[in-house]
Amino acid sequence: MNDKILYEFTRLYNYQDILSKLINGKLNFNYSLTEIHCIEIIGQGVQINGTKLAQIMNITRGAASKITKRLMEHKLVEAFKHPENKKELYFKLTDQGMDIYKQHEIAHKAWVERDINFLETIDLNEREIILSFLTSFNAYLEQLIKEES
Numbered sequence: 001m002n003d004k005i006l007y008e009f010t011r012l013y014n015y016q017d018i019l020s021k022l023i024n025g026k027l028n029f030n031y032s033l034t035e036i037h038c039i040e041i042i043g044q045g046v047q048i049n050g051t052k053l054a055q056i057m058n059i060t061r062g063a064a065s066k067i068t069k070r071l072m073e074h075k076l077v078e079a080f081k082h083p084e085n086k087k088e089l090y091f092k093l094t095d096q097g098m099d100i101y102k103q104h105e106i107a108h109k110a111w112v113e114r115d116i117n118f119l120e121t122i123d124l125n126e127r128e129i130i131l132s133f134l135t136s137f138n139a140y141l142e143q144l145i146k147e148e149s
Helices: 002-026 033-044 050-057 061-073 095-119 124-148
Strands: 077-082 085-093
Touching: 002 095, 033 050, 033 061, 033 077, 033 085, 033 095, 050 061, 050 085, 061 077, 085 095
Parallel strands: none
Antiparallel strands: 077 085
């Protein structure tokens, strides 16, 4: 049974990935999911710098730097310095970056709405069991990530 659970997790992940690519493809994004995620974080955040971005995305600061550099080359993100901290670079979206952010947010809301509609068809007790399991499993995975880092 355990191998079937893991198999279904793999299928779930793969289907979510396929659906995400299909939806993003319809939005005509010519950017990777990582770049879109970076745009999303910068669009939502206040005072997002490379360190904060790396922490949120769970990537290295070097990887965050490469992504933001690419996004700046595409004129989606721009860097700036705060008057009180001239050492640190912060990021904000350009108008073009904001357009992508807004399109992504609309698609994300549609995705949430779609999946909530499905979840509401599941018995409340079963949803509580699923939530408990997912919370425990995520805590377990988070601990493994900390140990590996």
